[in-house]
């Protein structure tokens with residue numbers, strides 16, 4: 001994923017889940033059809049963007065599964081990664097449904113999963129697998145889970161859809177922590193790489209696309225995290241990732 005010596009040139013872009021990363025760690029995302037979704041209301045565009053990230057997460061999990069096999073990880077981790085890819089397929093149905101509810105007309109993701117990883121054929125080694133799990137899983141998916149959970153509390157009519165997303169993302173974040181745990185059990189000294197990667201993450205929460213102009217009331221009506229919830233959940237998720245890395249250091253002595 002993100003190499004330990006890969007400097008982020010700018011603040012972390014917003015992500016929803018763990019999309020495939022491309023140049024400059026920018027998410028690699030599928031196209032959406034029809035193009036008229038560009039004219040959809042802001043909240044709908046947010047959910048379309050979320051669907052693109054979830055679809056990219058399917059590709060990301062496939063890639064992570066191949067990486068884990070290549071570095072000799074336990075098959076139990078590989079199985080859980082493949083199961084997470086199935087969850088993300090389901091998320092690519094939930095998010096367009098939320099987009100339709102917010103005013104988009106039948107948005108569909110247009111891509112093959114393989115298209116998104118074509119630029120990076122080689123699987124990741126152990127260090128990059130651990131860093132990807134830490135940044136995009138423990139932090140990224142942990143944050144996505146917390147945002148969906150807080151949005152579900154404020155949008156009771158969307159609680160089922162948002163609750164499903166929250167539950168799945170929380171499970172993915174746990175899986176990511178277990179991947180980090182296995183990687184560091186094999187090579188405890190990679191804690192320095194993990195600390196470095198986490199040190200590049202800004203303390204300020206990334207801004208979601210399209211909805212900056214929307215009030216928190218409007219966001220809540222469309223199942224989108226409010227600003228205070230966004231900032232609070234980011235701080236908690238980041239602290240959780242920092243605690244995990246600090247634990248590696250202690251375990252390594």
Ligand SMILES: [Fe+2]
Pocket residue numbers: 016017054057087088091169
């Ligand atoms: Fe997801």
Ligand SMILES: [Fe+2]
Pocket residue numbers: 017018057084088141168169172
């Ligand atoms: Fe996920």
